[in-house]
Amino acid sequence: MTTAVADTHEHHDDHGPAKGIGRWLFSTNHKDIGTMYLIFSLTMFFIGGAMAMVIRSELAVPGLQFVHPEFFNSMTTMHALIMVFGAVMPAFVGLANWMIPLMIGAPDMALPRMNNWSFWILPVAFGILLSTLFMPGGGPASGWTMYPPLVLQTGDAFPFLIFSVHLMGLSSIMGAINVIVTIINMRAPDMTLLKMPMFVWTWLITAYLLIAVMPVLAGAVTMLLTDQFFGTSFFLAAGGGDPVMFQHIFWFFGHPEVYIMILPAFGVVSEIIPTFARKKLFGHDSMVYAASCIAFLSFIVWAHHMFTVGMPLTGQLFFMFATMLIAVPTGVKIFNWVATMWRGAMTFETPMLFSLAFVFLFTIGGFSGLMLAIAPADIQYHDTYFVVAHFHYVLVPGSVFAIMAGAYYWLPKWTGHMYNETLGKVHFWASTIFVNLTFFPMHFLGLAGMPRRIPDYSTQFADFNTMASIGAFGFGLSQLIFVWVLVTARKGEKATDRVWEGSHGLEWTVPSPAPYHTFDTPPKARIANESFE
């Protein structure tokens, strides 16, 4: 039995996975690694969530009740770093690891040993990052954006923050290399690029974004490190440097980063809606072009995060127009999803519920994004809770809901059992109600004048803050239902290969649970049947 990738453990293949902790520490199996990424991501989601609870507890009523301002700032900083780099990104990498080989008919990822490293770097990186909370001076407290000169006032934690960011970047870059090499070189013979499922397409595009911008973040924090310890003045005015240059470099990474966090979500939703509408995805090719357009545009809009920094007029005009343009391909995607539903025959299992909420609520996040693009108006929105509302709408009922939709959708394939559908629906409705209660009032707070990143506020902001805090507690508790669903997943009835009546794709041609090794020989005939033709 030949496999398409270098593998020196051929004699183990016949006996299934290794036993004990060694199985997980040394695994080069895309399914095991995918599982580890997903469990890691869920753990980090709760840790980041706990930090959000500290933030919302302090902000529930005016006055300081629980924490000092310095600690509050480190909570907002760490909450963001953990959610972005520890929860959302690894979750999508986990889904990629599990599903890309299955969807393209490959036996595994192209570089399985590098895959193992990509994962195991993460617990080390986050162990280091979390340990900074216990160092003299506390954890980093200058925002996840790490602007100098403020970030250079971080205490002992500073080099550990930089090292941790370098490690996370390395993990992402290696993961992205693996995704690109796998998709380019290991598709089943009949699978041309345009025949690939949307989840694979969006991940291919995302991987290119990662390759381009994670190194830029690494460069930026390297320069912070040398400014602090090696006498350079990249960003220090006294030495002839420019603090604003950091912002340019950071956001050149930062803006594509947010598309890195949403494109795979688009891919997941594009798999799920056709299944439960029992109708092919509307405008498949158009969806590919729209995603590519979004990715390209994401490189030329970064300074819309910097409209108040003192940019020349021509710069501001360019970035405003380019940012507004992104609304066009994004709108195209929304319309195509609605057109997929239109005159379908829909049922509303949990994956579909999360996907539909995604379309609704991501669109609302998109509207506030369009408002933010209008530079003169942004003067009033920038660094207020209006921005906090915007990005939480696109990230929570956006990315996170898509991750959960994907988890519910593919869980029977991973575990071989149907999860508890009633519990899933309860999780969905609780999450949706509380997420809106938490973040919708933040639009009002920002418009009424409440700035970001403050531990205490003027009393006229009290009522909406209390509302948001109640919503946050509700949302946090609702996620425990999700954990319960996952823990009891193996108690449900056995799942078929197809699992869902309307599903199409190579991943639904293998048994549930998917065997440890799949597609050791490429699936020639099945492609034609599975692509909905």
Place this chain on the structure above:
Amino acid sequence: MDDAERRKKIRRTTLIVAAIAIAFYVGFIMMGVLRS
């Protein structure tokens, strides 16, 4: 396509993509050096 051929292709794609990543890293630091 046989195993050896595929491995060559994989190695080639990997090196190209890794080179792009390194180019962005070095490039942006150089930009920082030249601008200050």
Place this chain on the structure above:
Amino acid sequence: MGLFGLLVASTASAAWEVNMPRGVTELSAETYDLHMMVFWWCVGIGIVVFGVMIFSLFKHRKSKGAKAATFSHSTTAEVIWTAIPVVILLLMAVPAAETMVKLEDSRDPDVSIVITGYQWKWHYRYQDEGIGFYSSLARPSLEARPKESGIDVNTVENYLLEVDNRLVVPVGAKVRLLMTSNDVVHSWWVPDLAIKKDAVPGIVNESWFRADEVGTYRGQCAELCGKDHGYMPIVVEVVEPEAYQAWVDSRSEEANPLASAQ
């Protein structure tokens, strides 16, 4: 008693404030109008898109006996729903660009003020009048803000939005602001003037306003600058020209007691 009632009433209504202020300058009003225009476009598009979606969710469900159609693409549809958004965006972009051009024009000011951000207060220097002073969080807020203060912050008037020395400017005058910082990046923001500009060390940023109404306008630092980022507010007092001149004179006397004694 009546004053107290007024106070309670004004904070109570402010508590449910859902929108940006129209402000007291021509440009703050233009900014507000742009914001509302884009907002209504979004509402309109939302009604259409969500309307179609909700209709479909009810009509095209399997439980109601719907049978799935088989169409899966339409070039015409793609062209239409690409072209229409482009047109809508143009309709927004043109007035936005016009406002941006006006925001840049800080020529021929009547008053020039240099604003320096510090951790954690502001310094104001009136270039031509030769006066300068620090502006920090006012004492009542300062005493109430710590965790262990024991003071209920709801009893502090303009909690976290009052300072010891206000920025005073004459109504109707074109005021040019030059912002910089002594340490980290701060940002000077007053919503009623629609001004928010970063105060960056090593850089001087320029901005301007002309306030059309007498009054007191409050703002806050809008860039994370360390532990007391939330405790360095801004208060601008716009007064009649005579009151402004009197204020400048008294400030100058404080600065140069010997000079005015002659």
